[in-house]
Amino acid sequence: MSTASEPSIVKPQTLIAADGLGKLFPGRSSWWGTTSSFVHAVQGVSLRVRRGETLGLVGESGCGKSTLGRLLLRLIEPSFGRVFFDGKEITHLSEGELRPLRRRMQIIFQDPYSSLNPRMTVREIIAEPLRIHKLVKNANEELERVSELLQKVGLRPEMMPRYPHEFSGGQRQRIGIARALAVEPDFIVCDEPISALDVSIQAQILNLLSDLQDSLGLSYLFISHDLNVVQHFAHRVAIMYLGHIVEQLPAQGMQMTARHPYTRALLSAVPAIDVGKRHLPVVLEGEVPSPLDPPPGCAFHPRCVRAIAGKCDTDVPPFEDVAPGHRLACFNPAPAGTIDLAP
Numbered sequence: 045m046s047t048a049s050e051p052s053i054v055k056p057q058t059l060i061a062a063d064g065l066g067k068l069f070p071g072r073s074s075w076w077g078t079t080s081s082f083v084h085a086v087q088g089v090s091l092r093v094r095r096g097e098t099l100g101l102v103g104e105s106g107c108g109k110s111t112l113g114r115l116l117l118r119l120i121e122p123s124f125g126r127v128f129f130d131g132k133e134i135t136h137l138s139e140g141e142l143r144p145l146r147r148r149m150q151i152i153f154q155d156p157y158s159s160l161n162p163r164m165t166v167r168e169i170i171a172e173p174l175r176i177h178k179l180v181k182n183a184n185e186e187l188e189r190v191s192e193l194l195q196k197v198g199l200r201p202e203m204m205p206r207y208p209h210e211f212s213g214g215q216r217q218r219i220g221i222a223r224a225l226a227v228e229p230d231f232i233v234c235d236e237p238i239s240a241l242d243v244s245i246q247a248q249i250l251n252l253l254s255d256l257q258d259s260l261g262l263s264y265l266f267i268s269h270d271l272n273v274v275q276h277f278a279h280r281v282a283i284m285y286l287g288h289i290v291e292q293l294p295a296q297g298m299q300m301t302a303r304h305p306y307t308r309a310l311l312s313a314v315p316a317i318d319v320g321k322r323h324l325p326v327v328l329e330g331e332v333p334s335p336l337d338p339p340p341g342c343a344f345h346p347r348c349v350r351a352i353a354g355k356c357d358t359d360v361p362p363f364e365d366v367a368p369g370h371r372l373a374c375f376n377p378a379p380a381g382t383i384d385l386a387p
């Protein structure tokens with residue numbers, strides 16, 4: 045169902061979409077007590093996640109990844125822009141109106157330990173959303189459902205009476221996933237779900253997420269600071285820098301197709317196993333500017349080796365299609381098809 049006010053990013057295959065979405069947090073207070081500035085956490089992001097796909101969201105710490113994930117789920121209020129879910133605008137829905145949709149949008153966190161109540165048993169943790177959303181009629185049904193969910197995530201039903209501290213990090217993440225699955229969601233924001241885990245366990249959790257996606261038709265926004273993981277796990281990748289998406293492209297072959305100088309700098313640090321050529325890592329000079337005082341023009345220009353004086357430092361590059369499924373915000377992108385990632 046499409047209305048005239050919907051942007052073109054809302055297509056039938058789109059499950060969730062952001063249109064010009066932004067978030068300003070009140071910044072530090074000055075000594076006389078008034079707010080002196082804002083944290084520009086997310087600055088007008090447009091993206092969409094298709095049904096059954098994984099969109100990877102990559103960027104350095106503090107660039108706004110978690111804030112964007114929470115905006116999409118309406119866990120925090122946007123300062124501007126719009127959010128669409130399943131063809132319907134949800135930006136201004138009240139909590140009551142959102143209730144039936146809440147069930148369909150879930151989140152998995154980086155640190156499963158801090159997101160699981162230590163005083164609740166695994167059974168209680170997984171049963172809680174079932175009760176809140178009235179998805180089971182009685183205790184027997186609840187027991188059956190919790191048992192089924194544990195098995196779905198590779199845990200044993202006998203583990204039900206145990207507490208979170210009795211589990212390993214990987215098992216706790218599985219409990220977090222079971223809790224998210226309890227309400228039969230369509231969309232899950234996976235916010236750095238493997239970053240806190242041992243490398244040996246990371247692949248197991250990625251495999252689980254991938255199997256669940258195939259069997260349940262789930263859509264993921266997969267947030268990570270590790271481009272190596274994302275380019276192998278996601279179908280498409282969005283690169284975020286200081287509140288902006290600077291490039292979005294298919295994950296497959298992105299070593300060859302990426303054109304934004306920032307994406308290429310990130311890629312240059314990833315071992316290029318499948319392209320048969322060696323390259324030197326591009327060292328990003330300077331610090332990420334403060335989101336309290338983002339630079340004018342392109343946010344990346346102070347660190348960009350391809351920046352054009354008088355253009356990139358004054359004008360904001362539009363986020364435009366450059367190839368099918370490939371969008372870019374850059375006035376002077378590197379040519380496509382070269383693996384020599386140095387500019």
Ligand SMILES: Nc1ncnc2c1ncn2[C@@H]1O[C@H](COP(=O)(O)OP(=O)(O)OP(=O)(O)O)[C@@H](O)[C@H]1O
Pocket residue numbers: 069070083084085103104105106107108109110111112269335
């Ligand atoms: N509730 C808040 N109040 C004020 N500032 C906030 C709040 N939440 C986030 N921020 C700021 O917004 C910016 C983006 O934060 P966010 O947590 O979204 O980044 P991130 O990309 O998820 O980082 P990380 O990789 O470290 O998780 C940061 O500068 C952060 O300090």
Ligand SMILES: [Mg+2]
Pocket residue numbers: 109110111235
């Ligand atoms: Mg985060």
